[in-house]
Amino acid sequence: xxxxxxxxxxxxxxxxxxxxxxxxxxxxxxxxxxxxxxxxxxxxxxxxxxxxxxxxxxxxxxxxxxxxxxxxxxxxxxxxxxxxxxxxxxxxxxxxxxxxxxxxxxxxxxxxxxxxxxxxxxxxxxxxxxxxxxxxxxxxxxxxxxxxxxxxxxxxxxxxxxxxxxxxxxxxxxxxxxxxxxxxxxxxxxxxxxxxxxxxxxxxxxxxxxxxxxxxxxxxxxxxxxxxxxxxxxxx
Numbered sequence: 001x002x003x004x005x006x007x008x009x010x011x012x013x014x015x016x017x018x019x020x021x022x023x024x025x026x027x028x029x030x031x032x033x034x035x036x037x038x039x040x041x042x043x044x045x046x047x048x049x050x051x052x053x054x055x056x057x058x059x060x061x062x063x064x065x066x067x068x069x070x071x072x073x074x075x076x077x078x079x080x081x082x083x084x085x086x087x088x089x090x091x092x093x094x095x096x097x098x099x100x101x102x103x104x105x106x107x108x109x110x111x112x113x114x115x116x117x118x119x120x121x122x123x124x125x126x127x128x129x130x131x132x133x134x135x136x137x138x139x140x141x142x143x144x145x146x147x148x149x150x151x152x153x154x155x156x157x158x159x160x161x162x163x164x165x166x167x168x169x170x171x172x173x174x175x176x177x178x179x180x181x182x183x184x185x186x187x188x189x190x191x192x193x194x195x196x197x198x199x200x201x202x203x204x205x206x207x208x209x210x211x212x213x214x215x216x217x218x219x220x221x222x223x224x225x226x227x228x229x230x231x232x233x234x235x236x
Contacts, residue, residue, distance in 0.1 A: 002058040004067040004075075007082075010051050011074055016042035027073070027111050034144070034180065035073075035111050043074040052081035061086070061097055068105050076108055080118040087122050099126040103134065110145050112180055119149045124156025132165055139169050144178045151184040155191060163192045167203050174211050182211075186218025194222060209234055 020042030029035040043051075059067075059082060067079035080102075087098045102109070102122050109115055127135070138150035151173065154166040166188045173185050193200030200219070208216055208231055220228050230236050 001060065002055050002063070004059070004063045004070075007051060007055055007059065007067055007078060008070075008072075008075060010054070011043050011048070011072075011078060012041065014043045014047045014051075016044075018042065019044065023073070027113065029073070038073050038111065039071055040073045045077070048074055048078045049081055052078050052085060056082045056085035061094075061101065065101055065105070068101070069108050073111070073114075077114055077117060080109070080114060084118060084121045087125070095126060098122060106138070106143065106146050106149060109149065112148065112184075115145055115148045115152055119152035120155035123149060124153035127153065128156060128160060135165060135169065136172075139172050144180055147173060147176065147178070147181045148184045151181065151188055154188055158188065158191050158195065161195070163196065163199055166192055170203065171207075174207060174215075176212075179212075179214055182215040183218050185211075186215040186221075189215075189219040190221055193219070204231070205236070208236065 020040040023040040023042060024030065024035075024038075027033075027035045027038070027040070029038040029040060064079050064082050064086070067075050067082075070076050070079070083098050083102065087095050090098065099122060102118060109118060135150045135153060138146040141147055151166075151169050154169060157163070157165050170185050170189060173181055176182055176185070189200055189203065192203075204216075204219065208219075211219075216231060220231050223231070
């Protein structure tokens, strides 16, 4: 039976101190940054995915949970890659346990890459045919990562042609102070627009003038240049 120590050993063998310094800057693991207190060892994401591919079948959920609480960023991200694979292949019972594990550890899913690698592939898919009230709880959290998880989970609904919760959370988080939430809302609105431009523009009407600029820019990124200029100038 594989253990979290096996995964850690493999990741440590791929560590690169120079890359770790770059990752630390990129993910703001510096004093005052949103990733402050985290530690990178410099394992490229494709290598982490390969490690996850070796272990996802044989690493018990409890051991994956231990990896998810690691102080090393790449170990937590690899744990999430493993959980995504397990979730995709698991039965309802296992999928439910994985969902519960993720929700119990949002404090360790504490950077945008960790959120974006898991929320659309575990949280959202689990809630497709279930009560989604947990997303309201997450959206009301003081933890920025909880709020981003709530928004990014709606990507699964968007793929299924259901935009209601993207708009619901977009309305609730319209004035969120953190740019990582603003970007997530704008991104999900853009994904709605990629499928139904009229639905996105109906949401933007009456809101685009008050939403943070970065949210608007993300939301209209795929619009033609003239339409983008109209929104940015307030001429819509």
